[in-house]
Amino acid sequence: MANTVESPETAAPAGLKRALSSRQIAMMAIGSAIGTGLFLGSGLAISFAGPAVIVAYVIGAVVALAVAYALAEMTVAHPEAAGFGAIAARYLGAGAGFVQRWIYWTAVVVNIGAEVVAAGIYVRFWWPGVPLWVPAVGFSVLMLVVNVLSVRFFGEFEFWFAMIKVVTIVLFVLIGVVAIVTGLPGHPASGLRAVTAYGGFTPNGLGGIWLALTVVTFSYLGTEAVAVAAGESKNPRKDVPRAARSMVLRLGLFYILAIAVVIAIVPWTQTAKANGVSESPFVQLFTTAGVPAAAVIMNFVVLTAALSAMNSNLYVGSRMVHSLALDGMAPRWLAGVSSRGVPVRSLGLSAVGLALAIGISLISPDNAFAALVGLALFGALVTWLLIFATLLAFRRRRAAEGQPPSLVRLRGGPVPVVLAMIFLVSVIVTTAFTPQFWIVLPAGVPFLVALCLAYLVVRTIRRSRAKTQSAR
Template sequence: MAEGKKPTLERGLSPRHVEMIALGGTIGTGLFLGAGSSISIAGPSILIVYMVTGLFMFWMMRALGELLLTDTSQTTFIAFIEKYLGKRTGFVIGWTYWIGWITIAMAELTAAGLYMKFWFPSVPVWVWELIFLAVLYGVNVIAVGLFGEMEFWFAMIKIIAIIAMIITGIIMLLGHVKTSAGVTQVSNLWNHGFVAFHGHKLLAAFQMVFFAFLGIEFVGMTAAEAKNPLKTIPKSINNIIYRILIFYIGALIAIMSIQPWTNYSANESPFVQVFAGIGITAAAGLINFVVLTAAASSLNSSLFATGRMLFALSGAKGYFGKLNRRNVPMNAINMSVVLIALAVLVNYLFPTNAFELITSVASAAFIIIYGTLMLAHVKYRKSTDFSTGEQLFKMPGAPFTDYLTILFLGGIFLILLSRQETQMTTILAIVWFIGMTTISFRVKKLA
């Protein structure tokens, strides 16, 4: 690298890598594990909740895509928040996004260890945590292309599981197959009532579905390392709406057609319940493997995201601004891995609910991150960058759709504040933002 030249990340992600990373961001453990709880709370009306939430998430991603294509060299979308909302806002949101992914990684690392106990109950959880972290750390520091390849296959396993669920539903519907709960038929969607219980529980479902979409913005971390971002980023973002319809809506329709929604338990994966109900005895093991893959995928993405975030927050300078010979921010990844490895210590010192508390704080914080991103897009549309620049990927309906999305995110935040289960964690998230804002006024370079 020439003297004084700013280090640049390797563009090692192919179009198929970016496609699968985007897809992996829209399919997580929220669908495989959380759908049972969502169905029990909302009934078949959960389909409407997914459609509404999916539409707002699509608009958020279109706003992100428009910003990304104005400067594809930016390592993260935080650069656009800083540009259009100021250095202080960029500072607060940047560090929040980094610590948010750290806590998500800690949660997924713990989950991976717990899932392995299904097959190896006598092996301590921390052993599996260290193994998973070591393997995925190696993947992330060797080359970005290897990361993309690993994420490609992680996402592929999730897709195969969902497609298998949908195909199973179609075959059973065509054959009117009888189960212990009755005949498989589409009318199961409304025969037992379309909306479950009371309105306040339906609002709680919005919060749970939003969490299922957490990480959808991850494709925004790949722009600086995609081989052809002007082509792959728009294509990946535009396909999100189809993925939501096929993978979320399609899978849920299949699940609730095979047997009435009233037969599903809130505390068990509906995928397990469906396959077990039709006599596939290995269902629990199969789904455990899929969920383990989903956790490993999220952990892999977390290592990628946190490394790039710390690299960006350093301004590509100093210790964390250095790249290794493969143009990977190894020092930044190392620091992130050290913090993520604290999951082993946290799980030893504190009970499980304390760890879940930290994760919930991160989830509440992501609502504010997404809302701030939308505000940055509004400011961009009012700037000379938009009026004089080339509009490569315009967000439909802006700024009206920006404001609607901000209102929706505000509504989700109010739901979090009003529910007893999430009230304390949401307040802690607010305290974090107040603290980081205070710190930002003490950092001279932000003046």
């Protein structure tokens, strides 16, 4: 039997194994992006914009789609890259690659900490007497074990975990459409009266829509995970673009259709005040539809949503560190992989960060952890900004070298890229005017400066070592 030899362009980075299919990659990104924000946190966005929040979700979907196409365009040209950070280092310089990967890793780890604590809270829905740290530690260990096993097992696990969320949203939308058009047993058709009956479609004006974009953009963060998996995709040139397109279209439809059902059936003033699983608009609709124990079922769904997001983010975080180690921007020993092709040392570092995030959230949930969440949002938005900046540099260099445009690309030339970057900067600035996200800039900017200084130190050390070795 002839041996199959990977070309340098498609070889997996340093020991990683190409075992993820396009369906697994797409579902992993969906799992990373759809957390408890849709099921429980969408009320915050609705409180800002009222029924007009649907406009904010459409805008967010368009920007997320632009990110996906930008990543697909660059990944097709560099399928061997260990994520978008390695591509940024190639086109924007080592400093940009260093900052992007470390700030994204920090955002991911903090987000994992938030999700695991949320998972513990959901368990206490059934067993209120259980100390919060018990389920938090238990779920952390479970997700680490899943990630330590082969990447193929991880992909399959995440596929079915994310599928629970997808099925729930589809059922919610279908029941909602029936409730709007024909009505449910014992309940007449609701129609679209709730969309305008409580202060109009835009009760808080255009300013409310803009404030809602801070929450909505955060909801779509995680779509970039599709590019991180390029190094372990079976066929990255085909799988990543296909997964990116299908993932963002599904994600946009899930969010837009689900929110449309919510604002059409439940008065936005009521949704904005909802707090907890039992008051989720999903539970309200399932209860109206006669689904027994709707709150219990929904609690299980949001629990799986949190675990799915944890699982995907642990994968993404470990691959970021592995990529940094390969480029000499983190200790080289972190690049080591197991016999199954899993970067267990990088995963271990991500676990340490996870432990810190959990500890802080348990000790000071209202103060210190709020700063960490602000840092996570800032880091994720900066990551998107650098993705677009990398795309501009990528196109400029390819044009200068006389290379043809990528077959998969973001259409419209530089205009949509620049507009997306302006949008993201505006969202970052707007966080200062929202009480829930006021900490984003005070937490994020100093950390960004610290990373830039850290890179200068790393670069100095590397140059000093190179001079010493050349002198020998």
